[in-house]
Amino acid sequence: MFSRARCLSGMSVFQARLMWGLTPDDVQHLSPDMRKCLTLRCASSREISGWRKQQLIRKFQRRPFDTNSPAVRIATLTEKILRLRAHLLRTDLGGMHAEAKRALRMYLTRRTQTMKTLYKSDYTLYRYTCMELGIRCVRFAIPLPSYDPQKMLNPQAVDGDHARWLIRQRLYKARHRPREVREPGTERRIRWTRHPLETVPESHGRPKPTQQQVSCAWPHGVRQERVEGKQVIYNPTAPGRGFWPAKQKIVGGRTPEPE
Structure with a gap:
């Protein structure tokens, strides 16, 4: 009573x-x-909504003539959302209110972005604003695929288990991220790599002696040049016969044929 x-x-x-x-x-x-x-x-409803917006601006503004701070934007967008929602509940005619529904989605997206910005910058003010407006204090620490509008999710509809899985996934990717490789001596960053490469040995690409052994194929053993380590090491990436090199300062000709 x-x-x-x-x-x-x-x-x-x-x-x-x-x-x-x-x-x-x-x-x-x-x-x-x-x-x-x-x-x-x-x-009218428009005039009442305008009066409410002015009262909210006066309540949340941080300085005189402040009409665009994050808290004020959240309050004014909430009033616009409530007014559009009441309009749709009173006169919902199906597809006749496509413009109002599109505007409602735009207001919701803008308010979510502003709430996320205020959550990252000033959490105390964000919590106070949500409590005064009577809206849910959404925790935006959950990684969401917001880069793709088609996969964008409402943070209020994220399940707790799914959120924990996303957080664990982000931690795993950060733990196994590519490491930077710097040039020794100058400490200049060269590239990013997942597996740091070992230094190439000096014998790489050079003939190595092979121990003599019996083989089932002809000549049923190792050739003498390979035993002595004097075989020819062919470059598999070398240009073939008839290759025309790229045009540079000095115009080259046809690759000379081996004699």
Whole structure:
């Protein structure tokens, strides 16, 4: 009973408020009936929404004439979302309200982005704003695929197990990320690699002696030149016969044929 009386008293005080932009000094010379017409009791939904937005701006602004701080943006967008939602609940005609639904999605996306920005910069103000507006205090520490609009998820609809799995996945990828390789001596970063390469041995690409052994194929053993380590090592990436090199400062010709 007490709460109902308090609600009715608050409603009467709200309806007795003047429209936005008017002060008691502006209407003191008017008749009582004209003053009643200029109160919120006779205002339209657009005018009531504008008055609420001005009250929210005055409540959350951090300095005079502050109308674009994150907290103010969240409050004004919440008021726009509630007004559009009430409009759709009253007059929902299916596909006739495509523009209103599109605007509602745009407002929700902008408010989510602003909430995420305020969550990262000032969590105390973010929590206070959510508590005062009566909206859910979303924890944006969950990694979401927000880079692709088609895969974008509402943070309020993320399951706890899925969130923990995403966090573990991000930690695993950060643990096994590619490591940087720097040039010895100058410490200049050369590249990123997952597996640091070992230094190439000096014998790489050079003939090595092979121990003599019996083979089933002809010549049933190892050739003498390979035993001595004097065989020819061919370059598998060398250009073939008839290759024309790229045109540079000195114009080259056909690759010379081996004699």
